[in-house]
Amino acid sequence: MSNRPTVVVTGIGATTPLGGDVASTWEGLLSGRSGVTPLTDEWAQDIPAKIVARMAVEPTSVLERIEARRLDRCQQAALVAGREAWADAGFDPVHKTKDGVPDGQVQGVDPERLAIVVGSGIGGALTMLGQDDVLEQRGVRRVSPLTVPMLMPNGPGAALGLEFGARAGVHATVSACASGSEAIALAVDLIRAGRADVVVAGGTEAVVHQLPMAGFAQMRALSTRNDEPERASRPFDKGRDGFVLGEGAGILVLETAEHAAARGATVYAEIAGAGITSDGYHITAPDPTGSGAARAITLAMRDAGVEPADVVHVNAHATSTPSGDVAEAAAIRAAVGDHPLVTAPKSMLGHLLGAAGAVETIATVLSVRDSIVPITRNLEDLDDGVELRVVTVEPKRMPVPVAVNDAFGFGGHNVALVVRKV
Amino acid sequence: MANEEIREGLAEILEEVAGVQPDDVSEDKTFTDDLDVDSLSMVEIALAAEERFGVKIPDDELANLKTVGDAVTFIEKAKAAA
Numbered sequence: 410m411s412n413r414p415t416v417v418v419t420g421i422g423a424t425t426p427l428g429g430d431v432a433s434t435w436e437g438l439l440s441g442r443s444g445v446t447p448l449t450d451e452w453a454q455d456i457p458a459k460i461v462a463r464m465a466v467e468p469t470s471v472l473e474r475i476e477a478r479r480l481d482r483c484q485q486a487a488l489v490a491g492r493e494a495w496a497d498a499g500f501d502p503v504h505k506t507k508d509g510v511p512d513g514q515v516q517g518v519d520p521e522r523l524a525i526v527v528g529s530g531i532g533g534a535l536t537m538l539g540q541d542d543v544l545e546q547r548g549v550r551r552v553s554p555l556t557v558p559m560l561m562p563n564g565p566g567a568a569l570g571l572e573f574g575a576r577a578g579v580h581a582t583v584s585a586c587a588s589g590s591e592a593i594a595l596a597v598d599l600i601r602a603g604r605a606d607v608v609v610a611g612g613t614e615a616v617v618h619q620l621p622m623a624g625f626a627q628m629r630a631l632s633t634r635n636d637e638p639e640r641a642s643r644p645f646d647k648g649r650d651g652f653v654l655g656e657g658a659g660i661l662v663l664e665t666a667e668h669a670a671a672r673g674a675t676v677y678a679e680i681a682g683a684g685i686t687s688d689g690y691h692i693t694a695p696d697p698t699g700s701g702a703a704r705a706i707t708l709a710m711r712d713a714g715v716e717p718a719d720v721v722h723v724n725a726h727a728t729s730t731p732s733g734d735v736a737e738a739a740a741i742r743a744a745v746g747d748h749p750l751v752t753a754p755k756s757m758l759g760h761l762l763g764a765a766g767a768v769e770t771i772a773t774v775l776s777v778r779d780s781i782v783p784i785t786r787n788l789e790d791l792d793d794g795v796e797l798r799v800v801t802v803e804p805k806r807m808p809v810p811v812a813v814n815d816a817f818g819f820g821g822h823n824v825a826l827v828v829r830k831v
Numbered sequence: 832m833a834n835e836e837i838r839e840g841l842a843e844i845l846e847e848v849a850g851v852q853p854d855d856v857s858e859d860k861t862f863t864d865d866l867d868v869d870s871l872s873m874v875e876i877a878l879a880a881e882e883r884f885g886v887k888i889p890d891d892e893l894a895n896l897k898t899v900g901d902a903v904t905f906i907e908k909a910k911a912a913a
């Protein structure tokens with residue numbers, strides 16, 4: 410344990426409903442801006458939820474047309490965020506041969522020590538649904554030969570693996586709305602196990618479409634506060650009525666502190682610990698006691714070697730569903746206590762599903778580095794079952810030596826990460 | 832349809848599908864080595880060509896279309912036979 414490498418964050422990238430990069434997303438979180446907008450598409454006429462949190466910047470407006478057309482929207486988002494994180498970490502674009510194959514010359518990292526982990530809750534659903542339409546209307550011979558690489562859940566990670574010439578393995582975590590956090594947890598494991606020096610890790614999701622929305626709506630999981638989009642996502646508030654579907658991606662560059670120091674990289678923070686548990690309770694409903702979630706947080710703290718009293722801030726999963734937020738509040742109280750200042754970024758971002766944990770870990774990393782905790786928007790009347798100190802009105806400036814980010818997913822997945830100041 | 836019209840049509844498809852500059856699309860160019868078209872894009876190009884020229888390009892024929900000229904000749908013959 411004492412000899413295991415310290416894992417640090419040296420690059421961050423995001424494309425979210427608040428902005429096309431980390432800077433605009435972070436500005437949005439600090440200013441309490443909402444990324445939720447009306448959903449006016451014709452296909453949504455019969456969907457009870459007519460609000461959505463789409464990416465603020467269309468990925469196709471940033472990517473080359475030819476590269477974008479070979480990628481599902483969730484892969485496009487991952488590539489946009491991945492490139493930002495890669496450049497932010499101080500790496501140059503990877504040299505490629507005429508055929509687009511990385512030539513193995515990557516400045517600052519041995520390709521055989523570079524791994525990728527990108528999670529997604531659903532994968533390339535837009536491609537699958539779009540090509541199903543083609544199949545039904547025009548037949549087998551009109552289905553795109555790119556269908557499989559565009560819909561496969563490992564596609565976003567594979568796209569980044571190609572982009573950066575990673576040769577130490579490409580992985581895809583799939584744990585619904587905990588996928589992005591689980592990707593970071595797996596990246597930490599890969600580095601500690603000595604399988605990689607640098608891991609590009611995060612999550613992506615883009616499923617704003619009739620079928621996924623109908624499915625979530627049929628679970629009664631979506632907010633239908635259609636006449637007030639910006640007030641619809643209201644974690645921990647008594648008036649919450651479900652989550653707002655969002656889309657986007659968050660990608661981080663993680664590496665050993667030694668590797669970062671050797672190449673003179675700027676370090677944001679340390680990912681000091683990770684905890685993963687499963688509820689074994691119900692396929693979608695959270696264990697109302699929050700015990701699985703609490704155990705994940707406890708395991709992450711133990712892994713990091715920190716005590717509950719050390720954790721001054723929790724960046725909560727809090728999706729704005731009636732049952733989830735209360736169970737999470739119980740878990741945070743049980744595992745950490747009632748002292749940490751809590752914030753719920755989904756009040757501004759909406760719910761980015763498989764990208765949520767990654768984007769919100771980036772926010773946690775920035776809270777730790779910059780000593781500031783963003784507000785929770787729309788929290789006007791704290792639910793009686795939420796006995797937490799939630800930041801509202803204005804961001805709280807305070808030292809954040811240790812923070813926790815948690816994420817949960819349908820299927821009973823719980824992932825917690827401990828972020829520590831360096 | 833003249834050969835030149837077919838070549839121009841293929842050039843438009845190659846630009847749309849694979850980002851190939853239309854000026855690069857001459858009959859002597861090979862799809863794979865000269866124009867950097869991969870196997871997936873080759874299938875897309877064949878599908879687009881079938882729609883555009885109203886012909887059918889069976890898989891075993893597609894494998895023989897190494898150059899732009901091969902494709903132009905095949906499409907011309909297929910149209911004549913149709």
